[in-house]
Each structure stands twice: as structure tokens, then as C-alpha cells.
Amino acid sequence: MTQTRIGRRSAMGLAAGAGLAMAAGRKAKAADITLNIWTGYPELVPWYKAMGAEYTKAKGTQINILSTSLREHEQKLAAAVPTGTGPDVFDVGQILGITFIEAGLVKPNPAAIDGLLKSAAYRKSSAEQFTTDGKTYGLPMLFSTPAMFWNKAHFKEAGLDGPPKTFQDKMAYAKKLTKFDASGKMTRSGMSLRLSGQGSGIAEKFRFILEPAGGTLIIPNGKGKFRQGYDNDAGRNALKYYIDAVQVDKVDDPKVQHDAAAFVAGNTSMLMREAWVIGEIKEKAANLDYGVAPIPAWGSGPHKTLLQHNGLWVNAKSKNIDAAYDFMLFISSKEASVKLTQLSGWVAARSDVDWSPLLKDIPQYKEFVSPTDGVQFYPEPVMAAWNEIESRLADRLPNAYIDTSLQDPAKLAAFIKAAAAQTDQILKQNDLYGT
Amino acid sequence: MARQRSPALFSMARIGIIACHAVLMAGALVMVMPMLWMFVTAFKSAAEIAIWPPVFFPQAWTSANFSGAFETAPFGRFFLNSAIIALVSTASVMLTSLVAGSVFAKYRFPGRGLLFGLVLATAIVPFEAYMIPLYIQLVGIDWINTYQGIILPYLFMAFGIFLMRQHVSSSIPTELMEAGRVDGAGEWWILARVIAPLSGNALAAVGIFAFIQGWGIFIWPLLIANDQLLFNMELGLTAFQFAFSADIGKLMAGSVVSVVPMLIVFLLLRRRIIENMALTGIKG
């Protein structure tokens, strides 16, 4: 990393980091400590293991990694952390993070970590997301934004020379890209949307279109309360877009293969997903000719993409709290960040990392590590009820996408109205509703 | 009996029987298809898995999925854990069912009906509904992330107690127990030397149910096992499937490993298992 061109901000970060490392080095002395680390991302395990081995070599502390997938991970944490049977360090999204913070199960960061988070090592927006009532808690680990994967070979074949800039173009392109067999059965989707399944992911993907269209699931009133923000043109347009894609323009179908698996297999031409798909492609279809472009804009609107941070947190009930914070620092270094991306495909949250070696190797990372200028981020609202808000909307969407009666604008409007009313209802139940 | 009928009827009946066999054969095919499909898929390469029309048997049999699965996760260890959990649970369930079932069947004491009713009624409550309170209790005795904590809820089985009670009350003559008592035998002796030897089949049935249950648990170990070394087969498999994009080949290979021991035991003991399981329902 010595060849890195060090900017002013990152130099400050570097200094802060070095100071921290020294401070932390004094605290961690016991070589017979074992730290338990839980992750909800099985893809991160090789990285955690590599970092654990390095850390054991440097400090003598043993590192024990447990990985379960996200849904199970969150369930385990919810049972284990309050009862003192949890890990020392864990990664989890901010929604659960804030629940732990409110319950006093994650303490404000010690000075060293607080300093690092506020330094130039992290984006301001990232630091803000990890600040509650003026204090910082935890460290951002992943900087996760979706972008649009597009299959270059498919585009070439269809006579298209580049990715669409707007959702309207995207639909037109997709129509040219979709393929059917002789019996009229779709064999390749022009774009792959999330149309089925269960859980908040369906609503999250709905937001990929809702937000650029100018809507949002909930609007803060500036006084700590919220109300729904999609019973409007944007909400109706976003739903209509999905319905058009499935029912009118027929560029996607719930029946065909979807998601990363479909893109890797060449069964879809466009997919909005996060950086980890690059890792999948590298592993399973190394010859796939693809590009990554920003999420399209809605008409002449701005490019917008969702920003999620997965955070690293230290359990307040950890018996080795100093060592836990020390390990958290260790795996948040610049070197560790590069390694994280190399080994897992996810993008590390530190902003002062030199990505040029990675980009030279895999140029498709560009849109994820340094998004195109002008792309706006909309963050995940940090509130405990968020999962329920998204999940309950997600329950309704798959049926709507295939419901032909919703081609009638009045029925579509009624559907959106009912869904939005439920969002308000959940906010009310959680004492979070306010206009 | 059909053979004693007139010749015309005989041939009609025969056609009917052949038709029945055809239906049964087709049904049998449906019954084994999921398992067969799992097996052949486990031996296919990724390219052969995702083709249309599908080929039933792999053109090139490969064990890559198995080696891949074992590399990704310590399925050997998971397997061992499954065996430990299932065997300990089975042994305990058989013992507790024998004792409790016999007592409920043959002895009169205050609270008997209430207690037995409670045992049956709680069997209806879905485990998912009370596993958090149970978890909190186990935190109190420091049994989280231990074998004993995983096995504890499966040390007895309401259904097993029910089956044994049915069996003992209907098949063990009270006179036999009385004869023992006249000879001066204690109640424990009667349990061990009179009831137990006459309950082999019913106990075996209970044991089979316990083993199937013990082998199949996954929600509870998911909650309580914090170390991969304590994972059982089913949990390892679910964890495996939950990674972002499931690898069908490896998934099927893991499934095969999880299913095979049950299959072997079943095929070896099939007659006994089927007959014993059947016993469970007769005296309902």
C-alpha cells in the first residue's frame, strides 16, 4: 500500500489509524483469550478466517468464526446477545444494530474507534449512519450499493451498444433482449426483477425503482417521526413499471430463473444487484462478458441507488471487550479492506482504500467502489420497525405483479393506497408515526 | 379368495388386479422419485444439472459435489453430531416412555388423568412457540452451546409415552404383574422383568419415531449451537442452502449424506420397522 497516493483526508485517517493501533496494542495482552465472531455472510468466511489467522499470529488471541445465513444469524443474535451468550464481535445490518444500541447491548465506541470513524477513513454519510444521539456505535464494514449488471454479448446480439440510462430505455432494450421459444415460453428475460419469494428483499428491490421515480417508503418529518411516502405518482409509476415488465411488455416472468444465478447462467440480460455477484461470476462463469452500469434514472431525474452498511459491533456483554475492539480495528485496516473485497466480492466500507490494483484486475468493480459522479445514495432508515415495514409490503407485491386487474389505473392506485396505509399503521404501532 | 370364483369372473378379476398393479407401480415410482432425483442430481456436473430437457442419469458420474460439500463444511462432523443426538435421544425416549407409559397404564394415583392429559396437550403446542423461553432457562444453567442443551428437549416424547401407555394397558395382563407381586417382586423388578420383555415391538416403534425426530431437528440446534462443531446434519444442510446462490449439486450431495443412514437402517430392518410402526396405531 506504500505506492498509494495519499490525499489530505486519507493522510489524517492514516495517522488516526496508526495512533489507534498503538493504543489498542497496549490493551490486548492476554494470549490465551479466544474471541468469538459471528457473521451473517457465509461469503465473508474465507476473509474472516484469513484475518483471524493473521491476528492470532500477531497477538496470540484465538479467533473463532461462526457463520449462518442472514435470517438465522439475526435470530441467533436476538436470542444470544441479550442473554449474555452471544459472540464478542458480530456483523449485522443497522436495523438490528439500532435495536441493540437502544437496549444498551452495544456501547458507544471507545475514543480510538470513535476517532477512526470520524476521520477521513470513512465517508461522512457512513459515519452519520453509525451515529446515534451524537455518539458513534460500531464501525461500517460493507459499503453495499446495487448497480446494474448487463450482459454485453446479449446487447451486441440485439444491436444495442451500451447500457440504458433511464428506466424507460431499459424497458425498450429489455424488449429487444427477451427471448422466447417456439411455444411462446420465455427462455431469457430481458431484465431480472425480484418477483417471488418471501421477505423484505422483495420490497427492497421495489425501492430500486421507487426511489429514482421520486418516491420513498417512509418520509421523516424532522421530529423523529415518519409517514409513508409512496401513495403518490412515484409509487404508482414504480408498480406500473413492474406490472408492465411482467404483463404488458413481457420482459420478465416469475417462472423463469432469476437473480444472480440467472445472470451467471446467461438467462437474463440485465440485473440490479450488489458487488458480490462479481465474485459469483468469477467463480462460476469466468468467461461471461458483462458490464456494470449505474442504476438507470427515471426519465430526466437523477441516478439514485440504495446505500446499505453492514456494521461491525462489539457485544457490550463480551468478557474480552478490549480485545474485541482491538480485533475490530485490526479487520478494519486498509489492507484488511482490500482483502475483504478480493476474497468475498463485497465492497469494504473504508473510503480511503486504493482500489486501482483491484480495478486493473476486474474493471467491473468501478461502479461499486467509486460510483459515477452524480449518483445519489438513499440510505436505509435506521429504525427497528423497518424490517416489518419492508416485509409487509413485500408480502403484497408478488401477487400484484401478476394481477392483471391492476392494469386498470384505478385499481392500481387502490392497491398502493392500501399498502401505504399499512405502512402508516406499522409506524403507528411503533409510536413512530407523525406528519 | 378370488380364485374360487367362476372362470369368467376369474379373468375379470385378474385384469382388475393387473390394472391395480399398474397403478401401484406408477405410485411406487412417484414415491421414490424425489429420492432418486436427489441421488442422480448429486452425481451430476453443474452443466448437466441445468439443462433442458433434463437427463435422468448423469452422462458422466462425478463425485465432485460430494468432495465439494465436504470441503465447504465439515459434514463428517455434522454426521457424527446427528448420530450422537439421535442415539442419545432415542435411548432416553425409550426409557422414559417405558416407565411413564407403564405407570400411566397400570397404576392408579391422584393426578394421573391430569398429568397424562397435560403430556398429550402440550404435544400439540408447536416447539417454535416456546423455544425462546426454553433458551432463556438454559442460559440460567449455562447449557447454551452444549450437547446436553441440544438434546435436553428431546429426552422424552409425549407421543412415545402415549404409545407405551396404549400398549401396556391393552397387551400386558395385570395378572402377570400380580403374580410377580405375590412372589415378592418389587415394582421396579416388574417393570424391568415383566413389562419390558413383553414390550419389545412397541418400544422399537417408539425408538424409531424418536430416531426420526432426533435426526431431523434443526430449528433448536440452530438457535442454541454457537459453534459449527456442534451442528448436526440438518442444520449444516440448511446453513448450506442459505448461502446466497445455492449450489444444487452440492446441496443434493449433502442431502444424500443426510438421508443415506436412515435409508440403510430402514432397508435392513424394513419389515420390523413397518410392523412396529403399524403397531402404534392399532389400539388407538
Next chain:
Amino acid sequence: MLFCYVALLPVVALFFYVRIIPIGFSFLLSFYKWNLISPRRPFVGFDNYLGLLEDENFLLALQNTTIYSFSTVALSTAIALPLAVFLSRKSRLSAFYQTIYFLPVITPMVPVSIAWKWIYDYNYGILNYGLSLVGLPSVAWLTDPAIALWALVIMGVWKVLGYNMVLFLVGIRNIPAEYLEAASIDGASDWQRFWRISFPLLRPILLYVVVTSTINAFNVFTQVYVMTLGSQSAPGQAVRMLVFDIYTNGFQFFRMGYASAEAVILTLIVLGLTVIQFTLARDKEAKPR
């Protein structure tokens, strides 16, 4: 009598520790609002129960579970009984069929659910291939909301059919041969003999089969859990069942009190059904005598 208590003590102690206490605690929780993590746990009386009555997910889960349970129980019983009648004849193939049909009963649920998910796959599944061989169009078994629940019913029947069949089989074999022979001499046809003699004698077993199948069907969970995972899976609403909804409320939304209230209702429903089934059976038994 002392023996009774001494002998039962370990079992009862265990029973109280792993069932009664946690179930009791769970029941109490149903009157509280608790997110599992927070130390705050306000008492809310019957709010959770009242909330459930207006919760469309709960009502949908109730509806789906009812459809699932009645279909699975009815189908598996209706297929198992004639199957058992036929297999009760002396035949070399009988043992073979028994083994094959019983196979699903002993296989663990997780791998089996995974296998079925792959069978139901729209694009590469063997089921759609089978349909294509006889000239039928492919069916979106899991992703079509109108079909997904039935896909689970098919799997449920598949899993439990062998057990029910074997129970009936033993019941038929236990019918004293003299009864049937006497009827034959009286000139009764096979059909009449079955309905007039075998079937009434099988009624206790039928009751047992229906009761245990119903309890199991109402508690269906693992299949739903596996089948709704991922983008190529069943829409959550189409296969939302009660235990799955309890699980979602408890462990995804962390509404423990609410989930507990839902579990209480589920338990009461199953308890009620069991009582009804017993009562019906008793009435029928009482009449002929």
C-alpha cells in the same frame, strides 16, 4: 403409590422443565409486548389477541393452514385406505410396495424439502419434464400463487401416505377372518363386505390416523421454511401457514408477545379439532349399538 411418584419423578421433572415452564412463560408473554432484545416488556392485556383478529397475514395463514391440513389429511387417508385394502391380499409384491410407500416416512424433512423444491423447479425440474413427455405445458409449481399451496399439499401427502397406509393395513389384517367368511357365505360382494364389515371395524384406526395427521398438518413448518427461500421460490403469501407466521413475527419482526398469542390460538384450534374428531367418532360408534 409411592412407586408411581418415584418412577414418574424424573420424567415429570423433565416434562415441567422443557415443556410446562416454557409454554407457561410463552402463554404469559402473549399478554406483553416484547421485542426479545429490549429489557422493557410492557403489559398490554389482550391487545396481541385483538391485533391478530385484524391481521390479514394471520387470517391468511389460518386459511392456508386449514386448506392445507384438510386437503392433506383427506387425500392421504383416501389414498391410503384402498391402498391398504389391496396390499392386504397375499401377494409377493405386497412387501415391496410397503417398503417403497413407506420410504418417505423415514426420510428427514430438510433434505426432502430441498429435493422437492428442485423437483418443482419450473425450468429444470423433473416434474415439468414428465408433463412435457405427455404433451402438457410446464407448470410454475412454486412461483404461481394459485398452485404453490397445492405443491405443498402434494408433498405433504407424499410424506405421510405410507404411515397411514401401514396403519390401515394392520387394522385390516386384524379383522377376524371368520367375520368376512361369514359375510361371503351370506352372499355379500367384496364391496359390501368392505363397507359393512371392514370399514366399521377400522373406525378407531381411521380416527387415530385423522387425529395425528391433523395435528401434524397444522404444525407444518419446515417445508414452508425451505420452499420460500430465495428468488426462485414460492410467494410467501401463497404458502403462509400459522407456524411460519409465528416464526416470522417472533424471529424476523421480534414481536415475541404477538407471536406467543398466535401460538396460543393455534394450540386452541388444534385442541378443538381433536376434541371434535373424538366426539364425532364416539357418536358414530354409539349409533349402531
